[in-house]
Amino acid sequence: MAQKTYRAAINEALKLEMRRDPRVIVLGEDVAGGRGGSAGVEEAWGGPFGMTRGLIKEFGAERVLDTPITEAAFIGAAAGAAMTGLRPVAEIMFVDFSGVCFDQIMNQIAKIRYMFGGKAKLPLVIRTLYGAGFRAGSQHSQCLYPIYTHLPGLKVAIPSNPYDAKGLLISAIRDDDPVMFFEHKAILGMKSEVPDEAYEIPFGKAKIVREGADVTVVALGRMVHMAERAAAALAKDEISCEVIDPRTTSPLDTDAILSSVRKTGRLVAVDEAYPRCNMATDIVALASQECWRDLKAAPRMVSPPHVSVPFAASLEDLYIPNADAVAAAVRLTVSG
Numbered sequence: 270m271a272q273k274t275y276r277a278a279i280n281e282a283l284k285l286e287m288r289r290d291p292r293v294i295v296l297g298e299d300v301a302g303g304r305g306g307s308a309g310v311e312e313a314w315g316g317p318f319g320m321t322r323g324l325i326k327e328f329g330a331e332r333v334l335d336t337p338i339t340e341a342a343f344i345g346a347a348a349g350a351a352m353t354g355l356r357p358v359a360e361i362m363f364v365d366f367s368g369v370c371f372d373q374i375m376n377q378i379a380k381i382r383y384m385f386g387g388k389a390k391l392p393l394v395i396r397t398l399y400g401a402g403f404r405a406g407s408q409h410s411q412c413l414y415p416i417y418t419h420l421p422g423l424k425v426a427i428p429s430n431p432y433d434a435k436g437l438l439i440s441a442i443r444d445d446d447p448v449m450f451f452e453h454k455a456i457l458g459m460k461s462e463v464p465d466e467a468y469e470i471p472f473g474k475a476k477i478v479r480e481g482a483d484v485t486v487v488a489l490g491r492m493v494h495m496a497e498r499a500a501a502a503l504a505k506d507e508i509s510c511e512v513i514d515p516r517t518t519s520p521l522d523t524d525a526i527l528s529s530v531r532k533t534g535r536l537v538a539v540d541e542a543y544p545r546c547n548m549a550t551d552i553v554a555l556a557s558q559e560c561w562r563d564l565k566a567a568p569r570m571v572s573p574p575h576v577s578v579p580f581a582a583s584l585e586d587l588y589i590p591n592a593d594a595v596a597a598a599v600r601l602t603v604s605g
Contacts (some may be wrong), residue, residue: 270462270463270464271462271463271465272460272461272462272463273431273435273460273461273462273463274431274457274458274459274460275428275430275431275434275452275456275457275458275459275460276318276319276320276457276458277431277463278431278432278434278435278438278463279320279396279434279435279438279452280315280319280320280321280322280323280324281435281463281465282434282435282436282438282439282442282467283295283321283324283358283438284323284324284327285439285466285467286438286439286442286443286467287324287327287328287332289467290356290442291332292354292355292356293332293355293356293357293358293442294332294333294334294350294355294356294357294358295321295324295328295332295333295334295357295358295359295360296333296334296335296336296343296346296347296357296358296359296360297316297334297335297336297343297359297360297361297362297396298316298335298336298337298338298340298343298360298362299316299317299335299362300315300316300321300324300325300333300334300335300336300360301313301315301321301324301325301330301333301335302314302315302316302317302321302322302335313325313326316360316362317362318398318454318457320360320396320452320457321333321360339369340361340366340367340369340370341369341370341372341373343359344359344361344370344373344374344378344395345370345373345377347359347393347395348373348377348378348381348391348393350393351390351391351392351393351447352381352389352390352391356392356393356394356442357393357394358393358394358396358442359393359394359395359396360395360396360397361395361396361397362397362398363397363398363399363405363408363409364397364398364399364411364412364413364414364451365408365409365410365411365413367395367397367413374395374417374420374423374449375420378391378393378422378423378447379420379421379422379423379447380421380422381422382422382446383421383422390445390446391445391446391447392442392444392445392446392447393447393448394438394441394442394444394447394448394450395447395448395449395450396438396450396452397449397450397451397452398451398452398453398454399411399412399413399414399451399452399453399454399490400412400453400454400455400490400491400541401455401541401573401578401585401588401589402454402455402491402585402589403454403455404580404582404585405454406578406580407577407578407579407580410578410585411542411543411578412451412490412540412541412542412543412547413542414427414449414451414489414518414542414548415518415542415543415546415547415548415551417449417519418518418519418521418548418551419546422446422447423446423447423448423449423519424441424444424446424447424448424449424472424517424519424520425448425449425451425517425518425519426438426440426441426448426449426450426451426472426516426517427451427453427489427490427515427516427517427518428451428452428490428516429453429456429488429489429490429491429492429493429494429514429516430456430459430461430493431459431460431461431463432461432462432463433470433476433514433516434452435463435468436468436469436470437450437470437472437516437517438450439467439468439469439470440469440470440471440472441472443469444472451490453490453491455491456490456491456494470516472516472517472520473517473520473521473522474516474517474522474525475513475514475515475516475522475525475526476513476514476516477511477512477513477525477529478493478496478497478512478513478514479497479500479510479511479512480511481500481509481510481511481512481533482509482511482532482533483508483509483510483533483535483603484508484509484510484511484533484535484536484537484599484602484603485510485511485513485526485529485530485532485533485535485536485537486499486500486510486511486512486513486536486537486538486539486595486599487513487515487526487536487537487538487539487549487552488512488513488514488538488539488540488595489514489515489518489539489540489541489548490541491541492539492540492541492571492590492595493512493514495539495590495591495592495594495595496510496512496539496592496595497512498592498595499592499593499595499596499599500512502592502596503596503599503600508599508600508603510599511529511532511533513525513526513529518548521551523555523559526552526555526556527555527556527559527560530556530560530563530564531560531563534563534564534565534566535564535565535566535568535602535603536552536553536556536560536564536568536569536602537568537569537570537571537595537598537599537602538550538552538553538568538569538570538571539570539571539572539590539595539598540570540571540572540590541572541573541589541590542572542573543572543573543575544570544572544573544574544575545575547572549570549571549572550570553568553569553570556568565605566602566603566605567602567605568602569598569601569602570598571590571594571595571598572590573588573589573590574588576588
């Protein structure tokens with residue numbers, strides 16, 4: 270099995286699904302992207318991160334649509350296209366920009382199927398980049414998946430590795446419901462084994478990244494890798510962590526999380542999103558309510574401070590939860 274980057278896995282999923290189904294289209298700002306704006310199809314870069322590179326050459330401008338810088342317009346267009354039979358994959362370059370089209374997502378895309386009693390389908394995927402660590406400033410570095418997890422009618426995927434990125438994106442494109450698909454820009458170059466063929470990873474099915482007996486550590490996206498590093502370091506001190514990657518937050522695999530917490534009796538939830546009303550708070554609340562009698566210590570949360578993402582490199586590094594912070598929370602939980 271070939272080693273592929275997260276970026277390549279996303280690109281491959283798009284190509285496979287566009288070859289399989291002519292209804293799949295891609296649209297967004299600079300999704301074709303010529304170098305310098307005039308290099309043409311042969312050298313089209315595929316956006317600032319190269320995620321959609323090669324698509325316009327293979328599928329043409331009728332299926333790979335470079336849009337104006339107007340999220341409200343092209344997300345609205347994508348919703349209409351989905352309702353009339355196409356299967357659009359729209360790219361919001363940074364999730365921070367989704368505020369421009371939030372009305373379309375919150376009041377239309379998330380609610381169409383419900384308001385029409387299931388008679389209307391909206392098979393739309395909105396891909397977007399998120400997360401700190403790229404020196405991109407406060408308005409390009411947020412983790413806004415808790416906002417979209419909050420909205421009924423949307424599915425939300427947050428793959429942490431190339432294998433999951435490909436399988437979850439293929440599942441998202443084939444789904445008849447709208448999906449918000451979050452890709453962390455700091456791990457686009459990460460490599461892992463990824464099959465060449467198409468495969469699906471079901472939504473709502475968590476992955477047990479590492480089995481353990483003493484503490485359950487639930488982490489999302491890039492934070493899965495921080496949790497893994499912490500677990501490896503803690504193992505040297507004979508503290509056994511079970512690391513769980515939910516993969517999707519809507520639906521959320523509550524059974525896997527609660528089963529693990531009942532086994533270990535302890536929980537640490539790790540989330541890069543702002544600490545108020547993030548996924549860590551939701552998971553801790555869930556475990557506290559459902560596993561109260563099984564808990565041996567108070568659950569803990571590892572999140573950034575409640576401030577905007579700093580631009581200064583030294584401050585941004587302090588802002589992002591790291592393996593040491595996860596390990597410290599685990600130690601406090603075990604000692605409690």
